[in-house]
Amino acid sequence: MLGALGLYWIISNTFLGRYYLREKRLALQDMYNVLNEAASEEEIGTEEFDQELLRSAGKENISLIVMDAESSTVKLHASDGSRIQNRMYDNLFDATPDYEDKDEIRSRYYVVSTLSEEEHFRVSIIYDSRMGMKTMELFGSLDDGCFCLLQTALESIENSSDIANRFMGYIGIAISLAGAVFALLLAGRITEPIRELTEISARMKKLDFSAKYKGNSKTEIAELGDNINELSEILEKTISELKTANAELKEDLHKREEIEEMRQEFLSGVTHELKTPLALIRGYAEGLADGIADDPESTEFYTEVIIDEAEKMNQIVTRLLSLNQLEFGKTEFTVVRFDIVGFIRGCLSSAGMLAQKKGIRVNMENRPPIYVWADEFWTEEVFMNYFSNAVNHCEGEKVIDIHFEEKQNCVRVTVFNTGKPIPAEAIPHLWEKFYKVDKARTREYGGSGVGLSIVKAIMDQMNQAYGVKNYDNGVAFWFELDTRTNVKGSA
Incomplete structure (x- = not known):
């Protein structure tokens, strides 16, 4: 708690003043942009714009005056009109000396510092020696040729509790976000190895052993990861050996099935092809035995048929054996x-x-x-x-x-x-x-x-x-x- 309060004090004293001036300067620049846009669109003299300008100026506590090239007042919103008119003439004739050169007899206003100097406007902090107060002024030219002066009082930091609270609210949010990010990072550092091991085990369940735990810390989780890596390698090697043996077994069974199929096909083919020659040989042999061929010419014819069919049988068997050897790759x-x-x-x-x-x-x-x-x-x-x-x-x-x-x-x-x-x-x-x-x-x-x-x-x-x-x-x-x-x- 003391640390938080100390941090609050350091931040307040270091950044709050700068933040306050920045907010005031941005408010003046925003108001200048509104005026310049209205001037370029020729809306600066409308009643609707005047009401909106009055509302915005009152909200930001800004006094303003707009003069044309002939030094005629075009628009004026201020509680002390003569004072802001005098300041407009001082800026037009560049009659405001620096604070280091102050001479309260000859001049009432001094430039303490210039916060921003752009092409068409500048923002300065002015000290009023008579009132003993500082104001922030923006003096610039508009697109339609007019000149404008915007003023806002610089209150003491002690009385600007609203701004301080808003500033510290931003700081509190930033600290909270930083704490949340830090907590997430810390939690992620603790849980990431566990998630990694969970994913590896899930992939191992699907027989995917390519994932390995890559942690190198000296914690119990890292030791568990090393053991899972070793288990993964053992399982992968064992399953690979089983798959190889299974593939060899399937190949052996496939070869045996092919051999058996070819053997049956060979026997079927031999039986089919020899059926006709055997029938002819048997028929003519029975004719000879029964004495149907009762003359030498018939006997010779029957004998030639039997010899021819026997030769065909020999050729068929020889060709089938050759084909069988070729298909088995033994030739x-x-x-x-x-x-x-x-x-x-x-x-x-x-x-x-x-x-x-x-x-x-x-x-x-x-x-x-x-x-x-x-x-x-x-x-x-x-x-x-x-x-x-x-x-x-x-x-x-x-x-x-x-x-x-x-x-x-x-x-x-x-x-x-x-x-x-x-x-x-x-x-x-x-x-x-x-x-x-x-x-x-x-x-x-x-x-x-x-x-x-x-x-x-x-x-x-x-x-x-x-x-x-x-x-x-x-x-x-x-x-x-x-x-x-x-x-x-x-x-």
Whole structure:
């Protein structure tokens, strides 16, 4: 309490006088601004403005006089009109000496100090030696060419309790606000670590361990924060290990499911594809056993059918096993550099008879060597699947075209055959195992529905592109091989 009173006394003695003078000066300047605005708008002579001016001047205890350029009084509000008129003439003729040069015989008024001197007005403290009192005066010019003088008495600080109380009220508010801010800062400093720990624990509950307590004080809260940080790291590490183990377990289960699915699909495919050959072999074998073939020619025919179907069964099983190994990734690929043009020409020399037997003309453009990086064995498997597929489905003009298109870093090999285009709805399923576009003509074409699946598996293993495109007069199957000179090794 004593401290508060001492603070009050110091503030009062230091700032109250300055504050009082400032309030008086601002009151005079405000009144001058009102007069100047009315003068510029030519309202200074209106009755309405006169009433408002009188009310404001009375409230602030201000006396005023306005004179025009001919020294005629335009407006006067003062209890002692002659006194303020004399002061107006003193200011007009700059006849007020400074207080240091006072001579009470020659002059009644002295300038104690000039508080403010602006372009159009000045504010001074004037001492009346006859009355023994000080007044504050504002002398200035208005926008309409008139001059004005505003006066207000300076009361003693002891008698200005209202101003003092108002001033101390402001000080009290300022102190209260400062105290409130200080209290908030102090409370925040205490509660902020607790809020931070609460937020960290909430994020940990959601398995978010990225947030860490950053306090470095030597308090119990900081120690708790360090323990939470350590707990967060342990939980994050443990959960990470569990997630890794869970992911590995899911991967193992997924692989087992894939293997089981592929095994069942393989068995289903083998059963489906061998059903027809087995039925034929059984039928013709029973015919031989029953003596239906009663002459050497019939016996030979029955025997050839049985041998042909057995060979087809062998081919089907072999191709299914190859496809199974490719899909499981158990097949080795040896990548070498070779001329694909000469390689395809060599394949056609041994397989061309398949086309000749069906009256098909095979065209291959005469190209210089194009060297690629690939596995020769599996490249031949891809081409022969395309070629045999073209032979089986070649119709119309009965032409097969082999085309090479060199592209950036690769060459595209295309096998085109004339005939009917593939139905649009069938194209997405061409690469599926055992899928056949025309199931009614399967035996006639000798297809097993596995060839294009083998092509897909081989090209996927070699990481190269492949595809099919319909034309109005036929179908083109294509595959691409790498031609870059810096590719070597084995897959």
